Amino acid sequence: MPKLVSATYYLDVKTAEYIADNGDHLLRSGGAPAWRFNNPGNMRPARRRKITTSIGRATMRDGGVFLIFPDYETGRSELKRLLKDPDGYGETTLADTVPVFAPKQDGNDPKKYLHSVIDRTSIAADTKLGMLSDAQLDKLADCIETLEGYHAYPSTRSEKWVKGANITLSDGARPIAGQQVVVRQGGRERVLTTGTTGALPTLVLSGGSVDILIQDAKAQLQKVMTVGQAQVSKSYLLVREMFTTEASTAPHVPLAQSAQAPRAPITYRIEPHDSLSKIASRFKTSVAKLEADNHLGHSDLIIVGKTLVIYGASSQGDAAAAKHKSAPAKRAPHHAPHATKAAHSAPGAAHASTPSPASTPASASAPESASAPASPSSASSAATAHVDVPRTQAGLGRPLVLLPPDQPRASWMAIAIEEAERWGGADETVITKTMNYHAEIDDHNPFKTLSGSRNAWCAAFVNWVMKQDGRAMVAARIDRHRARKFVGDPSFPEIKQPIFGAIAVEANLGHVMFVYGIDPKTGRLVVLGGNQGGGGTFGGTIDFAEFKLKEIHGYYVPLSYLPFAQQEIARGAQLPQASAEDLNKLHHIKDPKGHGTR
Numbered sequence: 001m002p003k004l005v006s007a008t009y010y011l012d013v014k015t016a017e018y019i020a021d022n023g024d025h026l027l028r029s030g031g032a033p034a035w036r037f038n039n040p041g042n043m044r045p046a047r048r049r050k051i052t053t054s055i056g057r058a059t060m061r062d063g064g065v066f067l068i069f070p071d072y073e074t075g076r077s078e079l080k081r082l083l084k085d086p087d088g089y090g091e092t093t094l095a096d097t098v099p100v101f102a103p104k105q106d107g108n109d110p111k112k113y114l115h116s117v118i119d120r121t122s123i124a125a126d127t128k129l130g131m132l133s134d135a136q137l138d139k140l141a142d143c144i145e146t147l148e149g150y151h152a153y154p155s156t157r158s159e160k161w162v163k164g165a166n167i168t169l170s171d172g173a174r175p176i177a178g179q180q181v182v183v184r185q186g187g188r189e190r191v192l193t194t195g196t197t198g199a200l201p202t203l204v205l206s207g208g209s210v211d212i213l214i215q216d217a218k219a220q221l222q223k224v225m226t227v228g229q230a231q232v233s234k235s236y237l238l239v240r241e242m243f244t245t246e247a248s249t250a251p252h253v254p255l256a257q258s259a260q261a262p263r264a265p266i267t268y269r270i271e272p273h274d275s276l277s278k279i280a281s282r283f284k285t286s287v288a289k290l291e292a293d294n295h296l297g298h299s300d301l302i303i304v305g306k307t308l309v310i311y312g313a314s315s316q317g318d319a320a321a322a323k324h325k326s327a328p329a330k331r332a333p334h335h336a337p338h339a340t341k342a343a344h345s346a347p348g349a350a351h352a353s354t355p356s357p358a359s360t361p362a363s364a365s366a367p368e369s370a371s372a373p374a375s376p377s378s379a380s381s382a383a384t385a386h387v388d389v390p391r392t393q394a395g396l397g398r399p400l401v402l403l404p405p406d407q408p409r410a411s412w413m414a415i416a417i418e419e420a421e422r423w424g425g426a427d428e429t430v431i432t433k434t435m436n437y438h439a440e441i442d443d444h445n446p447f448k449t450l451s452g453s454r455n456a457w458c459a460a461f462v463n464w465v466m467k468q469d470g471r472a473m474v475a476a477r478i479d480r481h482r483a484r485k486f487v488g489d490p491s492f493p494e495i496k497q498p499i500f501g502a503i504a505v506e507a508n509l510g511h512v513m514f515v516y517g518i519d520p521k522t523g524r525l526v527v528l529g530g531n532q533g534g535g536g537t538f539g540g541t542i543d544f545a546e547f548k549l550k551e552i553h554g555y556y557v558p559l560s561y562l563p564f565a566q567q568e569i570a571r572g573a574q575l576p577q578a579s580a581e582d583l584n585k586l587h588h589i590k591d592p593k594g595h596g597t598r
Contacts, residue, residue: 004070005476007056009037016058016068017204021476023164023233023490025204030156032149033058038069040145041079049087052446052478053078064106080141083129090130094123102147117143164233165203166490167212167225168472169194172239173408173564175470179240182221184211197472198560205229212238235490239563263311269407269414270306272500272517272576283310303586304500304517304576305413408564410501412469416514416528417587419465420542425533425590428457428540437464437530441473441480450531451540459483459512461530461542462503471558484509492556498525499568500575502555509553516544516583517576525549526580533589543589544580 002020009016016036018026028036037058044065045057056068069075082088089097095114102108118125121139123132132140145151169176175198183190183200186208192200203210205227212225225238268279276287276296290296293312423431432450437460439445450457463473463480472491479485486492486505495502502515504527513529524546533541557565584590 003476005055005479007037007068007070009056009058009068011059011061016056018055018068018070019164019202020233023166023202023235025162025164025202025233027160027162028158030153030158032152033060033066034145034148034150035152035157037066038072038075039067040072040076040141040148040150041082042148043067043075043079043082049082049085050444050446051078052444054444055477076141076145079144080137083140084132084137086130088129091128093126093128094118095125097129101144113147116147120146163205163230165205165210165227165230166233166235167200167203167227167238168235168559169198169200169238169240170560170563171408172567173561174411175199175472175558175560176240177470179214182213184213196470198470199472203227214240235559237559237562265309265311268308268310269409269411270304270308271407271409272304272574274304279308279310285311303417303583305410305417307414307418409568410499410561412465412471412558413501413514413516413528415468416465416542419461420528420544420589421587423542424588425541425543425584428531431541437461438481440464441467442477444477446478447481456481456483456510456531458529458531459485462486462512462514465514466558471560483512486512486556487554491559493559493562495555495557495562495565495569497569498549498552498555498575499557499565499573502557502565504547504555505553506547507551507553513545515555515575517578519546519579520577521579522546523549525552526578526583541589544583544587546580 002022004018007018015029054067058066098114099110102113120143177196179194210227213221216222280287293309428450438447441463447455474480474485498515505512513527516526516528530542532545533539533543
């Protein structure tokens with residue numbers, strides 16, 4: 001039985017749609033709301049107490065909201081906890097509990113409700129619920145289930161499992177957010193838009209094929225993918241081909257009249273095997289200028305993944321940079337509009353994402369037979385478009401905007417490095433005062449602190465970095481706190497060897513971190529991660545550490561980055577060489593005074 005990880009309620013068709021960790025969808029309709037939501041007590045979101053077991057919420061016609069639980073057992077356990085725990089009704093008598101639990105404004109008759117409970121359970125009205133025995137608590141829960149209608153209308157109940165398709169758009173290295181896509185399914189067309197992680201809302205496969213169309217460079221719809229009825233739910237990666245823009249940069253006046261203009265500052269993320277001298281040469285500036293603008297010491301040793309400012313605000317371009325070229329300039333932009341190409345499909349379990357109302361389960365039905373797994377259709381080749389580039393008023397042929405260099409390599413590493421520098425080796429007892437990575441990646445976070453032997457936060461840190469970079473996190477909310485859950489998650493396919501920025505999971509599945517490089521002296525893998533340090537491999541800060549290669553279970557990358565990662569491996573890209581000790585010193589990361597535990 002697959003694990004249900006999220007749920008959405010469609011009021012217009014009175015159907016609850018559950019999404020499982022393998023991408024399958026369960027459609028529940030009929031019966032009473034308490035049954036539809038696995039909520040035998042018709043519990044609402046708590047104002048004070050923390051409820052971490054719900055996977056969704058259902059809004060009713062009167063505006064009331066009920067919690068949705070993954071199964072009956074979870075809903076019943078939460079009901080019993082609500083009744084007996086001190087943060088619920090544990091300190092309240094039965095007589096005082098009923099008017100609050102079943103208020104008159106919700107259409108209840110509190111007096112009648114109380115008498116029914118007393119008659120069915122033989123619990124005295126002045127009994128504090130926290131003092132109930134296990135047998136009494138079970139009787140009370142049984143009674144509430146009946147009074148709340150959980151067992152009503154059994155003949156109308158309907159459950160149906162259907163398959164889902166999760167499609168992510170990528171430029172080969174980064175997710176494409178905000179891309180409109182036309183979906184043709186069952187003779188109908190609807191327009192969907194990719195979210196911040198490049199993912200479309202989950203498509204419910206209710207029989208027949210689904211066509212995916214995107215506008216090309218000429219604003220014509222082109223079919224780029226067809227998804228057929230599958231035996232299992234799947235995730236697909238749709239890699240969009242870039243189109244090329246052309247624009248003449250020939251000057252409108254003779255070169256002799258061209259004035260040297262200041263260059264606008266841009267940012268540059270340091271790549272493997274870069275040095276200050278190489279960067280200065282590439283951008284026609286000087287090492288001294290780079291050091292001054294970025295507050296660096298007099299050293300050519302720099303950190304891969306760190307961001308530099310090129311051409312500070314007062315920087316003046318030199319003569320070489322002002323040189324014009326008569327040949328057309330070509331550039332493949334990061335998110336080139338209207339250009340598409342279906343280039344990769346990744347089978348596996350789907351994300352637990354929220355479907356749009358357009359994919360309402362009302363029309364979904366279980367297929368009688370399933371066709372072979374879908375594969376991307378051949379897309380039309382990308383077009384080359386001519387772009388009129390705005391020029392300076394002097395007509396010198398210089399574009400008004402200087403585009404920064406396109407750097408697709410492991411963009412999230414700059415975020416992780418910046419966070420490590422921000423804390424500078426501070427212990428988790430200090431970090432947790434103002435930052436809790438658990439809470440940042442889980443709306444129902446059960447961990448109130450980073451400190452403690454049972455509050456490992458390495459996985460929460462990695463998921464937080466992914467979120468900050470606009471990538472998908474581990475699908476199931478509760479699993480985002482566990483290192484082992486990166487293994488097998490459809491948003492993080494495995495690659496065969498370490499590359500810069502890859503996610504590494506330790507052999508015992510108890511720790512997760514980012515790959516940085518190799519220590520040239522020891523041959524150990526150098527990683528950057530949270531819940532490390534403290535005088536040992538594991539501890540309470542964010543820092544660089546080292547592992548033997550045999551201590552790693554596997555390497556993973558975000559799904560939207562998979563094509564670029566495969567290209568890196570194919571061309572034999574080498575990891576940066578540095579020791580964890582040197583990197584921590586260079587980043588001013590100290591061993592924390594305390595020792596975090598895991």
